[in-house]
Amino acid sequence: MLRLQFIIASNNFIHPSQLGGLKFKSTNDAGTAITHIIRSGWTKGRTTSTLAFDISQFFPSLNYRLFVLTLEKAGLNSKITNFFVNYLIQRSTKYLWDELFSPLFEVNIGVGQGSALSSILSTLYLSPLIYIIEKRFKNLNLPISILSFVDGGLFIVQNKSFTISNSHLYCSYNILSKLLNSFGLIIEHSKTEIFHFNRSHGPFNPPPLDLSPLGGPILRPKDSWKYLGFIFDRKLSFHKHIDHYANKAILMVKCMRLLGNSSQGISLLQKCLLYRCCALPIALYGFQLWFYNKAPLSYHMKTLNKMQRRAAIWILGAFKTSPMKGIEALVGLIPIRFHLQKIAKRSLIRPFKLSNNHILKNLLNDTPPSNKSYNSHNIGSLTNRQRFLTKEHLVDSNIKSYGIFPSFSPLDPEFFPGHRIIDNFSNHFFLNLVNKKEKN
Secondary structure (H helix, E strand, O other): OHHHHHHHHHOOOOOOOEEOOOOOOOHHHHHHHHHHHHHHHHHOOOEEEEEEEEEOOOHHHOEHHHHHHHHHHOOOOHHHHHHHHHHHOOEEEOOEEOOEEOOOEEEOEOOOOOOOOHHHHHHHHHHHHHHHHHHHHHHOOOOEEEEEEOOEEEEEEEEOOHHHHHHHHHHHHHHHHHHHHHOOOOEOHHHOEEEEEOOOOOOOOOOOEEOHHHOOOEEOOOOEEEEOOEEEEOOOOOHHHHHHHHHHHHHHHHHHHHHEOOOOEOOHHHHHHHHHHHHHHHHOOOHHHOOOOOOOOHHHHHHHHHHHHHHHHHHHOOOOOOOHHHHHHHHOOOOHHHHHHHHHHHHHHHHHHOOOOOHHHHHOOOOOOOOOOOOOOOHHHOOHHHHHHOOOHHHHHHHHHOOOOOOOOOOOHHHOOOOOHHHHOHHHOOOOOOOOOOOO
């Protein structure tokens, strides 16, 4: 699995906008890319419109023969291609119901969604489709960006007029529908959503998008939009997002009370470890989207401090009226703001360790484009004033890390699975488990 991902990434076969299904391509990367595009568009005086779509019955609908052709196009070794030919083509299956077996019948399409190979196979299958869509947009001079995540995707348009944005989204949806049909796939229209990002303080009533001529619904933007677990609002305040995940963390802490209290159950150290490993990561999911330099954080900190206060009271078994800073110090929890600063500084380095065909690496490109296209979103396309006005995670990463870290290639042959130091000299590495309760 790791070797296959390494080979595909080295060949640059996967489109940079394809996220999910591969190592180092997470939901956080997708959210960071979306917020960067939106905020950089605001500095250019444009409103960002998005159209989210989902492919119906994606995994059971993959065509084997088309997939084999895709593997050959990706430049994989013939042995790998032959393996998947034997693995996928001319398969048969039967069903068991109680003690009754159905007769055998051929299965010519589909990949098991729970299979270990399903994620990488789906990414490979859709990669030619993304390249074709991008080429169609370029030929038609449509300023539309696409972002793909496993069996779903997102069209992104920036313009000052909602009418023009809706017309571009309609054209993109029409092109996608026809191309998916040629790939043996269809859109699940009931999951299609539209959302507009705008910072205006006045009334906000964008026109609906009518997709009924294409078999889709009439889409009307809602007050908030949930995508990949992130809860967006049109001004990117992320208040609802913070409320949602802070409440989830509080509910988890409440459930943890069953494991112990001040007199019995798990120890104080175990409670603290449980909170830091299980509850805190939930509360801070997607912090890169809203925690950045000079971000308005009063609401976020107030909500997260309440969450951590509840956890500290449970860990320590203290009274509800106990002072926040005192119980945090006794438990050994650093204030939530300082914890966010710590993990944010670490995350600023991450984009520089990614491969060159990663979307975040492309957005961090500081070189001005030779011919500025309307939908270029990299930092190099921004003027000095626009960079100063754009406040978000990738800009912080560019400012604080540019020129400090040497070039690093995660796709160097030395990192190929099987050629790494730990693979060649595994008998030279030892893991010593230390029991803290034992005394020397």
